[in-house]
Amino acid sequence: MRTPSSFWAEVVLPSIRAKVAKILYSKGYSQIKIAKELGVTQAMVSKYLSKYTLPELLEPIEDEIDTIALTIAEMMEKNAGKEDIIKVLERKFFDLLLDEKFCRLYEKYSGVRGIVCREILPGTSRKEILDELAKALDILLKDEKFPELIPEIRSNFAHSIPNPKSVNDVAAIPGRITLVKGKPYAMPPEFGASRHTARLLIKISRYNPSIRAVLNVRFGEDVKNALERSGLKIYYLSKENRSEEETEDEIAGAFREESWDVVVDPGGYGVEPCVYIFGRDPLEVVGKLKKIEQNL
Template identity: 60%
Template sequence: MKTPSVFWAEVIMPFLRAKIAEILYSKGMPQSKIGEHLGITQAMVSKYLSGSYKKLEGSLGEKVERIANSVAEMIFEGAKKEDLVKFVEAKFFEMLADPDFCMAYERYSGISGIVCQEIIPKGRERREILELLSIALRSLLEDEKFPSLIPEIRSNFAYALPNPRGPEDVAAIPGRITVVRGRAFAMPPEFGVSRHTARLLVKVSNVRPEVRSVLNIRAGGDVEEALKRADLRVAFLKKERRSEEETEDAIAALFRERELDAVVDRGGFGIEPCVYIFGSDPFDVLKKLRRIEENL
């Protein structure tokens, strides 16, 4: 019986493993070590690296490649195997609500793709969002360089449900991330605890549905130079008087023009200059943060 989970195992997972292997190998990881992380033999890693696997084309392929990038980043961050399993499994349930996945499953099985959405466990999406943001937050709090990048208004780290309708669909950090005795400190993430960051992410996601996570850090000449050296796609908001809502609308408008990794807000009356790092998920955001830190 060709269920959605069988489609995931037979079609999506080989492509996902191959892309993860390619990323890890391009960063200098030995094939034997890659095999350990992926739970496959070195011979299978070599097969993937030679291109001997079925390719996924179009937007579904692009989405799976984004997952692969996040998994690779988690591996480089030293994530536990349990966390990797949780992340990939969460992405499976997330895909059940994705039209591209459902249509591909329909072509694969001959069964209506509607069945995918009908088997999503009630309430699972929100639990998975909190779990994945918590894993990423732990990694962020262990980053010794991060405290120096927390702005006066403090940082927030947010992750939205697919196609969020409002701040209640965005998980973030209650009270934001602060510095205690030289170390970053934060409470566990919750839904509906952020105002500005959540609204911003909702507005950006409405323009670019693939953008579902954001982290803000301090601005400054050194950070702008690091953004440039990191070769990230960056846009700027000039310094001017505006409200929080106007700032959110202005940033969302920038995403209508082109894809972006970060936006530098040079501030205004009552608005502290700030840099917003955007990504498809929290681990994509962390990957971009690391590139900034490496170039500071």
């Protein structure tokens, strides 16, 4: 029987491995080292690098696969433990069970109604939410390019439980991410630590419950050019004066019909322009940030 987990293992994971192999190879890793990192043979790595192409079935979620691959490659470069990488991959699978595109592709693969994906999803504990945000934050704080993207208002990074109802259902960074002697610094994440990003995720969840993480960075001409080259789906708000809550409502409204990777608020009188990067979880957000950084 073709289950969602078999679709993930037989079709999606090989595509992620192939993309991770190509990323690591482009950064100077040998085929032998890549094989060791991925837990496959060198012959398989050679196939990934020379012959592998994304199955046509997976084209609708290629951006998601790219983002996962960037995240995993980044963790491998930072010598993350295999247990942490495995946990990230499995959580990505659970996140995709909420994704309508993934469910439709599973239906094509199996002949079983895609709705079964969402009906098997387990609950998510608050400890898991904090752990996921802390892992992504650690990568962010070690990112050499991130300091130049912190806005004057500082950055915050938030992650919610499924279907959040109040600010206490959203974990974020107390006091935001700031710069200390030119390096990013942050307190450990806590629930109820941010009103703005929390309200934003709560409002978006009414239209797209799979979006549960957000990071804000600065906006400028260099960032605009990088965004346009990144391949991410971008929504631009109109440039006008709004209250914070009006901005939240307008961003959330953009998710009523479509899902966006990035929303740009060009600001208004006395309001700093800002870029919001969204994802299903914090590591996906970091993966999207990496795509932007690669084009800066």
